[in-house]
Amino acid sequence: MFDNLSDKLDKALHILKGHGQITEVNVAETLKEVRRALVDADVNYKIAKEFTATVKEKALGQNVLKSLKPGQLMVKLVKDELTELMGGDVEDIDLSGKPSIILMSGLQGSGKTTFSGKLANFLATKKTKKPLLVACDVYRPAAIDQLHVVGDQIGVEVFSDRGNNDPVAIAKAGIAHAKENGCNVVIIDTAGRLAVDEVMMTEIANIHEAITPNETLFVVDSMTGQDAVNTAKAFNDVLNFDGVILTKLDGDTRGGAAISIKSVVNKPIKFIGTGEKMEAIDVFYPSRMADRILGMGDVVSLVERAQEQFDEEEARKLQKKIAKNQFGFDDFLKQIQQIKKMGNMKDLIGMIPGAGKMMKNMDIDDDAFRHIEAIIHSMTPEERSKPQIINSSRKKRIGKGSGTSIQQVNQLLKQFDQMSKMMKMMQGGGGKRMMQMMGKMR
CATH class of the missing domain: 1.10.260.30 (Signal recognition particle, SRP54 subunit, M-domain)
Known part of the structure; x- marks a missing residue:
């Protein structure tokens, strides 16, 4: 993931990693290349410009030019700012409800239904929860079938009502079913559209108001870059969701959505999807992702998986x-x-x-x-x-x-x-x- 961005940032910072003379001029030139790399990765130009301006201000304020290892200090400053841009600290999901209700939202094709299954599997295996998946996409029978297939695959029950066309009623019935059957987490998969429209927004807002979820998560395809960020903003204006889930990050070599989305909607990225398997879900750690973008690896996550x-x-x-x-x-x-x-x-x-x-x-x-x-x-x-x-x-x-x-x-x-x-x-x-x-x- 982020291969192109990593390569370009590495080249941009290479001049400051050597032992040559470091000047204010080549620091500025390096940061210009960093900005260009971010824009090429589909990061909003304004965000990229503010990012490099902040790094430059901190670099000059910390006397990078007089440092014994100015290149390393610059890399650290870029890494720290990337971490802040992506959210700073890791954000967990709220599982305090009885049951905890998680409302999934997003456009069609973003991987929302699959990720609902991944999240259910994650909560069942790592948080020892008993989740229930609720199928509220009343427009596509295939979406209901898909959720049942996913549920069977991970051993999690799926609640659906094919004879009912009211997603609000289905969501309420699913929560009641969870309470009756000892399920302590309810994950509600809602309908998506090919583009943001008034009907979809009204529907998801009505579900949100009726069930008052602990968590409302927006699922976005990271490969759509700035479009993903713009869609997130449109959803957040209506829903005021709690966090973002980035899917298909394993296929994204640019990374613009991951870097930009927090500063645009001011909501944390909570999870990422890193493959097709049900286990391919990771909690989003901004600092670890910054390390990976800068080619420093992520040994902590590797050890945790092992x-x-x-x-x-x-x-x-x-x-x-x-x-x-x-x-x-x-x-x-x-x-x-x-x-x-x-x-x-x-x-x-x-x-x-x-x-x-x-x-x-x-x-x-x-x-x-x-x-x-x-x-x-x-x-x-x-x-x-x-x-x-x-x-x-x-x-x-x-x-x-x-x-x-x-x-x-x-x-x-x-x-x-x-x-x-x-x-x-x-x-x-x-x-x-x-x-x-x-x-x-x-």
């Missing part, structure tokens, strides 16, 4: 298997599944400081493990637990069954053997031996 998939009991069992040299392909397959749950590969790599820039021109397949999984699934249970028995005829069968070549099967077996040895070496005092080996390899 911890979510970490099972202490499974880790203990795995450790015992490694110690007894019983680590097999079934165990390897479990590790792959845990990595896949963390998110798409390109997004994960982008969280590692410096890695995103190094791999920006590489085509990273989101399903990079599919060949490995196919090979493992083509093995017999005995072959998975005892890879050493896999001979030439077995390799031929496995390759044919997985749609891969014998060379790919050999490569996986070789890599698996090397990994098993390394994991064994890390047990006990092996870590020291491994460090010694690495020292000899330099």
Whole structure:
């Protein structure tokens, strides 16, 4: 995400990262390039101009020119201002109601229905809530069907009434159903339109007035740039919503909506959508996003995602298997599944400081493990637990069954053997031996 903006900001700040003479003139020239990069990313020109003016004022006020590392100080100032522009502190959602009512709004095609499911899944798994999804789009039967499919996928109940054309009545009935069935969060998916119109605005305002939600969230497609910001303003004038959700951020290389929207509507971005999977939802942290835009990665989010998939009991069992040299392909397959749950590969790599820039021109397949999984699934249970028995005829069968070549099967077996040895070496005092080996390899 934000690849183009990151590249342009990096080039703009490059002159101040070196050891050349830093002057007020080249600080001004650098900030002019920063402004140009922001405008190219579809940030409103006025916001971009105010942003660079603020950075310049702070830079001169903090004696950047006399600093031992002026380039680093300038990067920090840009990062701090980006953080403030995007909201400063993280904003949580209000779940104080009994039940808590969350009203979803937005244009058709913004990803509102899908994100309603993602939010329900997030609240169920991370906040241990029991959500109910309510289908209030009475104009598109497909939207109701879609919400039911999403609900089945994540194991969350969906309330709908296909014979009723009154979204206000459906919303009220859904809340009553939640109270009767012990659901403590109600997420109401409303109708969208292709453009802002009076009928839609009146309808969503009537629902809002009738149910007095704890949270009213505006869902916007981040790939629409300034159009997203303008639509958010139109909705906020009618609804006075509580927060913004940015979807499709994984496909947005510009980032204008994320940077501009807070200063235009003065409402925080609360969540972002980073992929198609139901787990592809993140709380929006302005400071972490600023780090990613400036190519600094986001190690904290990466660690958090890893911890979510970490099972202490499974880790203990795995450790015992490694110690007894019983680590097999079934165990390897479990590790792959845990990595896949963390998110798409390109997004994960982008969280590692410096890695995103190094791999920006590489085509990273989101399903990079599919060949490995196919090979493992083509093995017999005995072959998975005892890879050493896999001979030439077995390799031929496995390759044919997985749609891969014998060379790919050999490569996986070789890599698996090397990994098993390394994991064994890390047990006990092996870590020291491994460090010694690495020292000899330099």
